[in-house]
Amino acid sequence: MDKIILTGDRPTGRLHLGHFVGSLRRRVELQNSGEFDKIFIMIADAQALTDNWDNPQKVRDNIIEVALDYLSCGIDPAKSTIFIQSQIPQLCELSFYYLNLVTLSRLERNPTVKSEIAMRGFETSIPAGFLTYPVSQAADITAFKATVVPVGEDQKPMLEQTMEIVRKFNSVYGETLVEPSILLPSNSACLRLPGTDGKAKMSKSLGNCIYLSDSSEDVRKKVMSMFTDPDHLKVTDPGKIEGNTVFTYLDAFCDDSHFAKYLPEYPNLDALKDHYRAGGLGDVKVKKFLFAVLEEMLAPIRERRAMYERDIKGVYAILEKGSAAAREVAQRTLDDVRESMKINYFSDSQLIEEQDRRFKEKK
Ligand code: ATP
Numbered sequence: 578m579d580k581i582i583l584t585g586d587r588p589t590g591r592l593h594l595g596h597f598v599g600s601l602r603r604r605v606e607l608q609n610s611g612e613f614d615k616i617f618i619m620i621a622d623a624q625a626l627t628d629n630w631d632n633p634q635k636v637r638d639n640i641i642e643v644a645l646d647y648l649s650c651g652i653d654p655a656k657s658t659i660f661i662q663s664q665i666p667q668l669c670e671l672s673f674y675y676l677n678l679v680t681l682s683r684l685e686r687n688p689t690v691k692s693e694i695a696m697r698g699f700e701t702s703i704p705a706g707f708l709t710y711p712v713s714q715a716a717d718i719t720a721f722k723a724t725v726v727p728v729g730e731d732q733k734p735m736l737e738q739t740m741e742i743v744r745k746f747n748s749v750y751g752e753t754l755v756e757p758s759i760l761l762p763s764n765s766a767c768l769r770l771p772g773t774d775g776k777a778k779m780s781k782s783l784g785n786c787i788y789l790s791d792s793s794e795d796v797r798k799k800v801m802s803m804f805t806d807p808d809h810l811k812v813t814d815p816g817k818i819e820g821n822t823v824f825t826y827l828d829a830f831c832d833d834s835h836f837a838k839y840l841p842e843y844p845n846l847d848a849l850k851d852h853y854r855a856g857g858l859g860d861v862k863v864k865k866f867l868f869a870v871l872e873e874m875l876a877p878i879r880e881r882r883a884m885y886e887r888d889i890k891g892v893y894a895i896l897e898k899g900s901a902a903a904r905e906v907a908q909r910t911l912d913d914v915r916e917s918m919k920i921n922y923f924s925d926s927q928l929i930e931e932q933d934r935r936f937k938e939k940k
């Protein structure tokens with residue numbers, strides 16, 4: 578069986594450090610490992626419209642932002658197919674059939690969707706499209722026969738839902754769809770990177786993000802005003818590491834080589850944490866170190882972005898070509914699905930022959 582990756586992001590804003598550690602960095606590594614037969618990366622505009630239906634311009638404008646973020650992080654269109662979800666109508670048709678395989682109560686149990694509903698104030702009136710977006714995600718994943726889906730922890734319920742749909746489909750209609758496996762970040766700080774305000778998740782919708790395209794000065798300002806330990810008032814006070822966002826980011830981004838370069842008085846992160854816990858280490862020093870670590874990573878991304886920004890037409894051409902290629906693959910899966918569901922009336926010559934015979938025999 579081919580090894581195939583499918584992942585994506587909603588074009589609701591530029592991509593941030595949470596996307597990078599949760600999924601994007603892994604995608605680039607997997608792409609360059611050469612171990613995968615095909616890699617599909619989707620800009621999920623149709624899904625973004627499920628909670629932004631009244632703001633199509635926002636979704637439209639962010640398509641190019643997300644594409645630029647992909648390319649600047651090292652997604653290579655020669656190795657990965659980047660496409661736009663709405664340009665693949667086959668995905669809608671698959672979703673429509675999969676909706677028969679899930680119950681309303683199952684959809685309402687999804688913990689990620691539950692918290693998103695609360696965040697968006699949808700409790701009194703949930704748009705049906707929003708509640709069912711995990712089903713459309715199952716269509717996205719299965720249309721490309723993805724075997725591996727590298728995503729952040731918030732996507733776990735979506736993958737579980739997809740697996741249930743695949744099993745149900747295959748048991749009712751016969752072996753057709755491929756069951757995907759989730760690939761979560763191996764570093765626990767990256768499973769769900771908190772926002773700069775210390776909130777549970779860095780998220781476009783919460784406005785607590787450091788964007789991959791932020792200027793160096795913006796990153797510096799955001800880092801210097803980051804949430805730390807509110808009880809660590811004086812440098813001499815002992816400090817807490819747990820729930821201290823600056824240290825969570827260091828867990829996610831730094832390694833020993835950064836200490837040798839930017840903070841040689843400490844051999845590694847454990848030594849820095851010990852000093853902070855004991856007291857005598859100020860937040861400013863730790864934040865300056867974090868800024869240096871982030872800048873080392875972000876500077877080349879920013880440079881590549883500037884290069885692609887000079888060729889926006891070329892970027893749209895990549896998306897158009899990718900979408901055409903994705904349509905072909907999704908159509909092949911849809912053909913299989915239609916056949917399994919016995920709705921392939923005109924491409925099945927046997928059917929017409931059999932029915933013809935049956936009616937003749939009746940006479
Ligand atoms: P929105 O607020 O519009 O939902 P978002 O910031 O949650 O946006 P998505 O486009 O929903 O971003 O997520 C895209 C991918 O990035 C998913 O794989 C998701 O798991 C991952 N991801 C998003 N935020 C984080 C985070 N803070 N930590 C780790 N992974 C994340």
Ligand code: MG
Nearest residue numbers: 587731780781
């Ligand atoms: Mg999200």
